[in-house]
Amino acid sequence: MQWPALIDVHWIFNLPAELQYLSLHYLKCIINMNKASRLFCPALVIPKNAVVKQTEQLSLSQKLLTELGLVKPGSNGTYQIMPIAQRALDNCVSLVQRNMQEAGGQKISLPVLTPTQLWKKTGRLDGDISEFYMVRDRSGKQFLMSPTHEEAITAMLATTAPISYRQLPLLLYQIGPKFRDELKSRFGLMRAKEFLMKDMYTFDVTKEKAELTYATVSEAYERFFRQLEVPFVKVEAATGIMGGSQSHEYHYISPVGEDTLLNCSSCGYAGNAEVFEPDASSTCPTCRSTQLNRVRGVEVAHTFLLGDKYSKPLGATFLNTSGKPETLVMGCYGIGITRIIAAALEVLSTEHELRWPTLLAPYDVCLIGPKQGSKEQVPAERLENDLLQQLTQICGDQQLLHDDRKELTIGKRLLDAKRLGHPLTIVVGAKAMQQDAPKLELHASGSEKIELNINEVLERVALHVRHKQQLLQQMPSSETDVRIRQTVSHVH
Ligand SMILES: [Zn+2]
Numbered sequence: 001m002q003w004p005a006l007i008d009v010h011w012i013f014n015l016p017a018e019l020q021y022l023s024l025h026y027l028k029c030i031i032n033m034n035k036a037s038r039l040f041c042p043a044l045v046i047p048k049n050a051v052v053k054q055t056e057q058l059s060l061s062q063k064l065l066t067e068l069g070l071v072k073p074g075s076n077g078t079y080q081i082m083p084i085a086q087r088a089l090d091n092c093v094s095l096v097q098r099n100m101q102e103a104g105g106q107k108i109s110l111p112v113l114t115p116t117q118l119w120k121k122t123g124r125l126d127g128d129i130s131e132f133y134m135v136r137d138r139s140g141k142q143f144l145m146s147p148t149h150e151e152a153i154t155a156m157l158a159t160t161a162p163i164s165y166r167q168l169p170l171l172l173y174q175i176g177p178k179f180r181d182e183l184k185s186r187f188g189l190m191r192a193k194e195f196l197m198k199d200m201y202t203f204d205v206t207k208e209k210a211e212l213t214y215a216t217v218s219e220a221y222e223r224f225f226r227q228l229e230v231p232f233v234k235v236e237a238a239t240g241i242m243g244g245s246q247s248h249e250y251h252y253i254s255p256v257g258e259d260t261l262l263n264c265s266s267c268g269y270a271g272n273a274e275v276f277e278p279d280a281s282s283t284c285p286t287c288r289s290t291q292l293n294r295v296r297g298v299e300v301a302h303t304f305l306l307g308d309k310y311s312k313p314l315g316a317t318f319l320n321t322s323g324k325p326e327t328l329v330m331g332c333y334g335i336g337i338t339r340i341i342a343a344a345l346e347v348l349s350t351e352h353e354l355r356w357p358t359l360l361a362p363y364d365v366c367l368i369g370p371k372q373g374s375k376e377q378v379p380a381e382r383l384e385n386d387l388l389q390q391l392t393q394i395c396g397d398q399q400l401l402h403d404d405r406k407e408l409t410i411g412k413r414l415l416d417a418k419r420l421g422h423p424l425t426i427v428v429g430a431k432a433m434q435q436d437a438p439k440l441e442l443h444a445s446g447s448e449k450i451e452l453n454i455n456e457v458l459e460r461v462a463l464h465v466r467h468k469q470q471l472l473q474q475m476p477s478s479e480t481d482v483r484i485r486q487t488v489s490h491v492h
Helices: 010-014 017-032 060-067 083-102 116-122 150-158 207-228 337-348 377-395 410-420 454-472 479-491
Strands: 071-073 079-081 113-115 133-136 142-145 170-179 194-204 232-236 246-253 259-264 270-272 292-307 317-319 325-327 329-336 365-368 400-403 424-427 440-444 450-452
Touching (some): 083 207, 113 116, 116 142, 150 329, 194 337, 207 292, 207 329, 232 259, 292 337, 329 337, 365 410, 410 440, 424 454, 450 454
Antiparallel strands (some): 071 079, 133 142, 232 246, 246 292, 259 270, 259 292, 317 325, 424 440
16 A cells, blocks of 8 residues: 555545645645556567567667657557657647747648649649558548648638738648658658648748748747757758748757758858759858768758749639739748657667656656665655655646556666656655655756755755746747857767
């Protein structure tokens, strides 16, 4: 029994009414709290001497995520997200949403199935279609399991009763699954056949206005990437299959990246190698310098100014100031949410331990209590219960993971906590029972353990919560550019 005093709750009803209310509230928090003993986390047990069949290329993030039971491979190239990783994914979704709303975005949901008819009109079925999943319904009508939604959203606006210039700009976004039948799906969530994406589409009256919207959304993107605290680079990119006139990509620098990025050390220009002319790939297109750094990047976000590439063929118009229809000017903006999780872990983690961006970590704090049957068990549990209550007040019950698997040693549970990369892990062990100066162990992700008294531990947790709040409030700044340059010149 781990909660003798709590499982028998009759004592609550002997308390005065106001204390009853508080106790019940406390009890509710404890019951709702995340218990490691209840957590579905199907870790991969690899028997000693096992011959591991290497069916696809592994990356550090994929290895850790599957071994620790955060992600399970589904059928070839798809992945099943388990509860701990789902929490990180949800954190990423809410951070993306926050930034899209701040930029003026409105959230919608479009069907996964897009009639292929629409893609014929924009000419996108004329090229290579080997990466598209196509299905037919019972009447024989053909659909794409959408890899992107330009056609679908533009057709939706085209069939909407006249849109007035007064309603523009319009920024609509969604967060949902996307499908791509990759020839080489690899590195787990980094390049899967089904993935979670945020896609935003913007509509303006003129090219100039669309450029202003592009700048606003780009600012939101930069803020989002700063909030994640993973070094990133923003580079000029080719417009490719999307078309349009202007395009930027956001990358995390990693050897498993599939893009080559070039950065000019004299003028700071940064671009995907694909935008450089093949014979001039060693010369900066802006200042003609030959001092170029090369790095590998994982593309995690992409923005495009599309112009009328989709609105014209699909007839999406608005009524101008004199009531005449004009073609809408568009932009589109993607963030690969599952890919960001994998790529951020790829950059931050060590060989054996996950490291999360602060705002994405599944939990803020993991609390480990004494082992069952140890001599300090009873008094240490009293302290553990007090701590649970106090921690809940500081970081909220949903941010706290209580490792209540008391049949396991502290050492075993601490090893798990470290591998999962919780930002803060607190251990209530033998030293917590020292009469004169009880001490708790605090393990911050990536740091050596320190011994602190209870108040110091609580202060450290409060500091972490404050840091998260500060990250969320981060306002636009020009530091980004400096950081981009520093990142590229450091990493190569
Ligand atoms: Zn240059």
